Amino acid sequence: MNDRKRQVLLTAQRLFIDKGFSTTSVQDILDESCISKGTFYNYFSSKNECLKAILEHAHDETTVRRHELLIGQDLSDKHILVEQILIRMHLNREQNLLPIFEAVFHSGDSDLRGFIKNMLLAEFSWLTRRLVDVYGKDAVPYAADCAVMLFGMMQQILHAWSAVSKEEMDSLKLVTFLLRRIDSIMPGMISTKDAFFTEDVFFKLNSDVGEQAETKEQLLESLTGFSELLGDDALPAGKQYVQFLLEELRSECPRIFVLESIVRSFREAFKGFSHEPEAHELAYKVWRYVDTLE
Amino acid sequence: MNDRKRQVLLTAQRLFIDKGFSTTSVQDILDESCISKGTFYNYFSSKNECLKAILEHAHDETTVRRHELLIGQDLSDKHILVEQILIRMHLNREQNLLPIFEAVFHSGDSDLRGFIKNMLLAEFSWLTRRLVDVYGKDAVPYAADCAVMLFGMMQQILHAWSAVSKEEMDSLKLVTFLLRRIDSIMPGMISTKDAFFTEDVFFKLNSDVGEQAETKEQLLESLTGFSELLGDDALPAGKQYVQFLLEELRSECPRIFVLESIVRSFREAFKGFSHEPEAHELAYKVWRYVDTLE
DNA sequence: CAATATATTATACCGATAGTCCAAAACATG
């Protein structure tokens, strides 16, 4: 991922958010980011692929920060769940990326639609698991329902809000409000055994998405590669983290809580410095690998 | 509204539903309905206007049939509400018009977006009123919230379902399921006074939409016009209904329950016969007028 | 019937769009 390419990506994201995806022409992106058409189509095979890259980046960012929020915390703590949900909302720069999601979901391009669908399912899947964390294993048969409903309520309230109000949405208020609604719904569903999605569908949500993490070897390689990329001059602290991660991963039985803690510090160390994007990518990979260990 | 124009409208609707709005080109519509480009742009000033006409028609149809379902019934009967909600779902030919709604909601055209937004608000407004009918006046401050949430849940479940299953959705099962969720939510909101949308927003939902019915004079004119349109030969029963409606409307204090009953029979009388579309339009106007009387 | 008005057709055209292609220039690297 080139530096320049990343700049183009950011410009495109801004334009998509400001003007909408379909109303932003490739030419707009070219003008705004001062590159030629050839370069753009050298970076991305199409406008759609450009959007995909943006959404994928947002997804990675969300994943990393949601993981970091849970380090050493109680899985059933509702406040953490609230914060995690808010991450996506805030990351979407005041709910303006979500509309893009939806707009494209109904677009003509079937490839793009499939892509968006998978991200949506991944989000459902994540929230389903987290709801089980919070509401206990009795909630297993109903967590998928609640996850989908929670998303639906959130999205529609955002729509309605933007339709009747110019003020900014208080997203914290919204999410806590919605979780109270789930508080009302969940016990009823459990006691009356009233589920909508059958369990096999629930499993589909979890398994179909199946983005698989890299192997340990690939991860180690990425880490060493990054370590070499760093000059001897810059950020010795950052390099230390990488070395430590490598040692811990190479050990017979890597301690998860150690990895978690270090990878967070590692990412934070690069915040605002050069190679921040690469460090972020790397953190994402580590988290994905940690997920496979648990 | 020409007969041919109506045919084009139906063809366009089918194409939009089958292939999606943005992926259906005007040329597709021309080919499929065997008209020339000139004729199309004689009927509709743009592709967007064509879609508007389709959505407006669906809206009118929904309105009439929802009204008819309530004739002589208990306003608080949940089963009626279920049926009313189902009308829109079924009318959208297995939920395929709703996606069009959403697709266009995020389209570039601001005019079209405003149009869709108004329809959405009208739907919110309707459901809000009906929820008050069902749950009593204690529910007033929370009905708008629940209406929006109900819509959101429904929409998102439809999405998720279409993403993981090829089977057809049992929409009755879905709506009853969702109303049970509202059953869980509403008491909690009332007892804890936990509303999201403040009341002024709630009023906005109701008033902003403000599609105003015609005056009594205009309505009478439409009815007499329709009566003259009918030949002396066809459907004497249908003509009787029109005459009766005219008399009742002209009387000093038209009895609502009489109007309601007759207008339903009037519409049913023309089902499958010529002038059915016009009769339907007329029924819609009468219902709108009746709304102003209550 | 004939004359007029209206509706329809076919086609050429416009501007904007996404995307392709390519030769020349700029840049980087050994």
Add this chain to the structure above:
DNA sequence: CATGTTTTGGACTATCGGTATAATATATTG
């Protein structure tokens, strides 16, 4: 300096929504 890669800028294609128009078909009417 030489070699390989990236970038450039513009010409080009195809499709799209929409306009314009002249010729033709269909109704209406005197």
